[in-house]
Amino acid sequence: MTERSTKTFIGAFVLGAVALLVAFILLLGSGTLGGKNPTFVLYFNTSLKGLIQGSPVYFKGIRIGKVNSIQIQPALDGTKFQTPVVIEIEKNTATLLLEGGQESELFENTEVLNKLIFRGLRARLGITSILTGQLCVELDMMKNPSPADIATLRPYKGSPEIPTQLSPLDAALNTLENMPIQEILYDVMNSVKSVSSQFQSLDLAALVDSLRLTSDALRQQIDGFGPLRDGAGKAIDAYAGLAVSAKKNLQFTMRRMNEALTSIQAMTADTSRAMNEARSAMAEVKQTASDAGSIFSEDAAPVLEFSQTMLALRKAAQSLSDLATLLELKPNSLIFGRSQ
The missing domain is CATH 1.20.5 (Single alpha-helices involved in coiled-coils or other helix-helix interfaces)
Incomplete structure (x- = not known):
């Protein structure tokens, strides 16, 4: 083998090794070596400007995945468009502890995912950088979630749907977009003109x-x-x-x-x-x-003495009465006696 062919062979071998190394790194970075990461679809009813492929996905402020793809699906009549956003959740970032000490991916468990959606799991757009306007996807348990019926969720190419909710900024912008600004300005101008004409006529x-x-x-x-x-x-x-x-x-x-x-x-x-x-x-x-x-009872001594005294006095009085009668009949009886 000539020296030139040997150099060519060595160069081809080195290029092949570098290509294999790059492919291995890409596969390792994509997560396909340890199994395919679960994907989910999101449908946003707002502008997706600033959301690109590879934008981060956060759950309660923790990065758990990225945006895999952004698609456009027009309706048959061409009057309505849907923009399914497919996100990829990296494995081992959100796990669920099952009975018996076994662990399972949180978002791969369909029953647990449905319970989370029922309790307020929603996806919304967030701002990654105010200067560049780059957006991200935020998953969180909302306090006042928008109503969602699990039976009406629409999977996309085998990816389950997670309901979405407008961020406060998007809700305010949508409200402004839906307001008839031009009609309101026309009404204000007409009111000003009417008031002005009334003042002029005064x-x-x-x-x-x-x-x-x-x-x-x-x-x-x-x-x-x-x-x-x-x-x-x-x-x-x-x-x-x-x-x-x-x-x-x-x-x-x-x-x-x-x-x-x-x-x-x-x-x-x-x-x-x-x-x-x-x-x-x-x-x-x-x-x-x-x-x-x-003292004055009948048996008392004073009463008995008093009674005897009264009897003696009565006898004396009787004697005096007899004496008075005798003297009246025979006045000389005091001298000669009663027999005379």
Whole structure:
């Protein structure tokens, strides 16, 4: 083998090795060596300017994939276009722990994916760089997600669909786009013209005179309120004096009532004391009556003596009566005796 052919063979071998190395690096970077990464389709109802192939995909701020392709699907009548965006989720970036300690890709599990969509999993466009206007795809659990029916989701070439939601900026831009700006401007201009024409048709001199007359009448009315205000002030002063007098009278009356209550309380105490003394006197009278009853009973000695004394007195009185009768019949019986 000649020296020239040997150099050619060595050069071809080196080029083949470099090509194989580049292909290996590309395959390794694409993730096809360890198995194909799962893909999903997104349908955005807004402009995709700034979103390119290879744009990052984030889930809760963590990069988990990239944009694989952006397609255009026009309708048959050509009046409506769909732009399916196919994203690729890198393996081992979002895993799910199953029973038994096994792990599974989070977005490859159809049941878990449907639950996440039902609970608010949505995709929206985000801004990667304000200067360049480059966009990215953000996956997140939205608090107020747009309604989505899992049964009506449209897969694209075997890639399941993840519902989308407009970002606040896109929603504001869509609102502005849907607003009839031109009609609103026309209405404002017509309103300004109508107001201007009405001002031009006004008789400003008559209006100024009318305003002057009205102000003069109001001034007269206000001046007429002066006596009324003074009378009201006097009445208020009189009512204030009456209130002060009533307050004094009320205080005097309350003081007299307190004194009367004090006197009544003192009288009540005296009455209570008198009642107690009367109860003591009654008790003594009862005791005296009881003692008198015991003294003047029929079996008591004084009563017996009194009875005997009364009998003796009765006998003496009878004797005196007999003596008086005898003296009346026979006056000389004191001298000569009863037999004479």
